[in-house]
Amino acid sequence: MGLSIGCTILFSVLSGLSVYLTIPLLDTLFLEKEKPGTSSIVESSSDIAPGWITETITNIKETFENYVLSGTVSEVLFKICLLILITFFLKNVFGYLQAYFLAFVEQGVIKDLRNKAYRHLHLLPMSYFKNERTGNLISRITNDVNVVQQSVAAVFLNLIREPLTIIVFLGIALSISVKLTLFSFVVLPFSLGIIAYIGKILRKQSTILQEKMADITSVLQETISGVKIVKAFGMEAYENKKFENETTNYFRLVLRIVRIKNIASPVTEFLSVVVGVIMVYYGGQLVLEDQSLKASEFLGFLFAIFQLMPPIKELSSVNNRIQESSAAADRIFQIIDTAPVIEDLPDAKPIKDFKDKIEFKNVSFHYEDSDELVLNDVSFSANKGKIIAIVGSSGAGKSTLIDLIPRFYDPTDGMILIDGNDIKTLKLDNLRSLLGIVTQETVLFNDTIKNNIAYGQTDIPLDEIIVAAKAANAHNFITEFPRGYNTIIGERGAKLSGGQRQRISIARALFVNPPIMIFDEATSALDNESEVLVQEAIERLMKDRTTLVIAHRLSTIRNADKIIVLDKGKIVQEGKHAELVADERGIYKKLYELQFRDN
Ligand SMILES: Nc1ncnc2c1ncn2[C@@H]1O[C@H](COP(=O)(O)OP(=O)(O)OP(=O)(O)O)[C@@H](O)[C@H]1O
Ligand SMILES: [Mg+2]
Numbered sequence: 001m002g003l004s005i006g007c008t009i010l011f012s013v014l015s016g017l018s019v020y021l022t023i024p025l026l027d028t029l030f031l032e033k034e035k036p037g038t039s040s041i042v043e044s045s046s047d048i049a050p051g052w053i054t055e056t057i058t059n060i061k062e063t064f065e066n067y068v069l070s071g072t073v074s075e076v077l078f079k080i081c082l083l084i085l086i087t088f089f090l091k092n093v094f095g096y097l098q099a100y101f102l103a104f105v106e107q108g109v110i111k112d113l114r115n116k117a118y119r120h121l122h123l124l125p126m127s128y129f130k131n132e133r134t135g136n137l138i139s140r141i142t143n144d145v146n147v148v149q150q151s152v153a154a155v156f157l158n159l160i161r162e163p164l165t166i167i168v169f170l171g172i173a174l175s176i177s178v179k180l181t182l183f184s185f186v187v188l189p190f191s192l193g194i195i196a197y198i199g200k201i202l203r204k205q206s207t208i209l210q211e212k213m214a215d216i217t218s219v220l221q222e223t224i225s226g227v228k229i230v231k232a233f234g235m236e237a238y239e240n241k242k243f244e245n246e247t248t249n250y251f252r253l254v255l256r257i258v259r260i261k262n263i264a265s266p267v268t269e270f271l272s273v274v275v276g277v278i279m280v281y282y283g284g285q286l287v288l289e290d291q292s293l294k295a296s297e298f299l300g301f302l303f304a305i306f307q308l309m310p311p312i313k314e315l316s317s318v319n320n321r322i323q324e325s326s327a328a329a330d331r332i333f334q335i336i337d338t339a340p341v342i343e344d345l346p347d348a349k350p351i352k353d354f355k356d357k358i359e360f361k362n363v364s365f366h367y368e369d370s371d372e373l374v375l376n377d378v379s380f381s382a383n384k385g386k387i388i389a390i391v392g393s394s395g396a397g398k399s400t401l402i403d404l405i406p407r408f409y410d411p412t413d414g415m416i417l418i419d420g421n422d423i424k425t426l427k428l429d430n431l432r433s434l435l436g437i438v439t440q441e442t443v444l445f446n447d448t449i450k451n452n453i454a455y456g457q458t459d460i461p462l463d464e465i466i467v468a469a470k471a472a473n474a475h476n477f478i479t480e481f482p483r484g485y486n487t488i489i490g491e492r493g494a495k496l497s498g499g500q501r502q503r504i505s506i507a508r509a510l511f512v513n514p515p516i517m518i519f520d521e522a523t524s525a526l527d528n529e530s531e532v533l534v535q536e537a538i539e540r541l542m543k544d545r546t547t548l549v550i551a552h553r554l555s556t557i558r559n560a561d562k563i564i565v566l567d568k569g570k571i572v573q574e575g576k577h578a579e580l581v582a583d584e585r586g587i588y589k590k591l592y593e594l595q596f597r598d599n
Contacts, residue, residue: 001156004101007094008161014091016168019303021087024064025080026296028073057175098161106152110145117141117332123340126408127368135218140335143213144328147206151325158318162311172304176297177283184279184305194267198260199319205257206327212250219243225492261320272309279305342407348427354434354515354546355419358382358405362414365400374400376569377414380562384515387542387559389551391591392566398550399440401566402518405548406432436509438541440520440550442501444493449478450485452493453507465511471540472507473533474500498522499534506537517541519549521556552595563588 068079118141129137173181223230223239230239283301286293358381365375374397382388390398403409404416407423415422423431444452453468454460462485469475469485477500481487493501502522509517519541535555542549542559551557557577565573565580565588573586580588 001101001105004098004105004156005160007098007101008164011091011094011098012161012164012168014087014094015165015307016172016304018084018087018091019169019307020172020300021080021084022303023296023300024069024076025084026299027294028076028080030296031073102153102156105156106149109152110149113148113332114141114145117145117335120336120338120340123343124335124338125341126403127341128338131369133214133218133222135216135221136214137335138221139210139214139217140331143217144210144331147210147328148325148332151322151329154318154321154325157314158322162315162318165311166308169304169307173301173308176301176304177286177293180279180283180286180301181305183282184275186275190271194263195315195319198263199323201260202257202320203323203327205253205260206324207330209250209253209257209324210328210331212246212253216243216246216250219246261317269309269313272312276305342410342428344428345425347425349421349425351418351421351426351430351434354384356384357419358516358546358548359417360401360414361417363404363411363416364413365397365404365409365411367409374569375404375411378566378569378571379414380564380571380574382546382548382562384546385544386561387547387549389549389557389560389563390566391551391557391563391588393587393591396566397569398566399520402520402548402550405516405518406435406437433512434514434516436512436514436517436541436545438505438509438517438519440522442493442505442522444489444496444501444504446488446491448486448488449481449504452489452504453511455508455511465507468507468511469504471510472503472537474503474507474537477503502534503537506534506541510541515545517545517547517549519547521550521552565591 068083069076071079121137121141170181173184219239219242223243230236280302283293283298287295287298360378360380363375363378364373366373378401380388390401392398400409404411405423407428410424415424417423418426418431418434445455449469450460450462450465453465465485466475469478478485478487487495489495489504493504496504509519519538521538535553538549538553538556539559541547549556549560551560551563557563560577563573563575563577563580564571565586567587573580573583573588580586581592583589
């Protein structure tokens with residue numbers, strides 16, 4: 001930023017100089033000799049400037065006259081030409097450098113903003129992601145950040161470069177004729193009024209525009225990830241229409257914004273030209289009739305005033321850009337300012353290993369958006385080394401129950417204890433590193449099989465990965481791929497079969513080798529052979545560990561040390577398979593007959 005400002009100052013001064021040089025050039029060309037003592041520069045600037053400035057200007061002027069304006073006319077012409085050449089060369093060098101340094105600052109700010117928003121996303125609770133559309137979040141971190149970028153440069157230009165350029169040329173104009181300069185500023189209040197008014201409207205419209213962009217991204221994101229269903233239901237035309245509706249909305253809004261935004265420049269410019277024309281007439285009079293102004297000075301004055309136009313015009317659009325950007329910035333800061341609900345307490349306790357038991361004590365839970373209890377006064381304990389199976393009909397609250405252990409959500413009532421510590425008082429990453437989690441839907445990343453199994457850990461020897469893969473019954477199918485463990489599995493593991501995906505996600509959980517395993521058994525029907533392979537993998541997964549498993553398979557249930565039967569968020573039965581099945585009127589018996597018997 002400092003370098004950019006330095007270059008900007010040099011750039012502005014050199015721009016001023018390059019315009020100023022036209023005066024002696026014109027004088028030389030038209031063979032006008034300046035009479036000593038009639039220099040209007042010193043005269044008019046002495047009206048407004050303090051003494052030392054007048055002195056400095058006189059000194060510079062004298063040096064300039066002694067070195068450049070001495071010798072024959074063609075020598076002077078040559079020296080002025082050379083000076084103009086050098087001035088323009090340096091001006092452009094500094095112009096280039098200031099643009100580069102400015103881009104450096106601008107892109108750096110954008111990078112940091114993106115990183116900050118992204119890092120913050122990871123601190124937000126699960127509920128946040130269920131309430132926001134994915135496309136909307138993506139759009140904020142991509143599109144909205146881009147819009148903010150515009151204003152980083154705009155603020156810089158607004159605050160530093162343009163005012164500086166204005167000061168330089170204004171100084172030149174004033175030094176030539178104070179009267180003419182003041183006259184040319186009549187236009188200012190009008191254009192400022194217009195600029196402020198337009199800025200206000202734009203900010204509102206820009207918020208809507210960014211929301212529309214987010215809608216487009218959302219539709220895009222949803223249909224691309226659901227492409228199979230779109231094709232299967234033949235809904236291409238329907239989705240096209242939906243998408244086109246969004247793009248049309250966006251198009252209309254952009255045009256409206258363009259209409260508003262672009263009114264500022266022409267109005268300002270027209271007003272300026274009105275003043276300019278009057279000024280040319282008035283100044284012309286001063287030169288021709290009064291002869292109080294030299295023609296070369298009047299031309300120099302006009303050059304300076306015309307150089308003032310672009311920065312003033314720029315300033316009129318800078319406000320627009322800032323308004324648009326702050327609308328976008330609001331949307332990004334909505335993410336950054338969302339407080340993480342689930343985070344470490346200031347005095348969070350570390351926990352390194354699991355010794356005794358997990359305990360649910362009168363746990364109740366409802367999701368944010370409804371008051372209906374999904375879990376109602378649930379109490380049970382899971383001792384170290386045991387397998388606890390959770391069964392119940394669909395929607396009973398099983399997945400919700402186990403989501404509370406890694407604190408994806410916090411209980412609304414009651415508490416969960418690990419070795420006697422309320423999990424809310426433990427360090428979150430300590431807690432999660434005790435848990436291996438296999439979710440109901442397998443989530444894999446678009447990377448190699450190797451990296452999916454050793455998720456997040458680099459430089460792991462292949463041997464260790466193979467051990468996990470073998471235990472998950474995945475090694476055989478992996479080695480059948482031409483690229484083996486280096487096979488890239490596509491987004492969400494799309495290039496694998498359902499059973500293969502499950503076994504990779506089991507291998508991933510096994511690889512971490514955590515003391516507690518939380519396992520939401522997938523209900524997806526597999527053929528007999530994969531079923532057996534997956535089942536074997538699950539059994540190995542549970543060996544020598546404490547396991548909480550949501551069970552859909554009879555063999556899993558038979559292995560369990562304790563079965564918890566959940567119905568509408570309440571524990572209705574608890575015990576071993578043999579005992580529960582014996583209760584003729586229990587829910588377990590029905591579930592057993594309907595769900596478990598055949599597989
Ligand atoms: N994010 C959410 N917001 C609001 N309600 C939810 C949310 N997730 C689940 N629910 C509701 O909570 C209840 C329990 O859901 P849960 O996923 O725990 O059931 P489940 O027992 O795992 O069922 P299944 O066997 O079908 O997986 C359901 O009625 C569901 O509608
Ligand atoms: Mg579930």
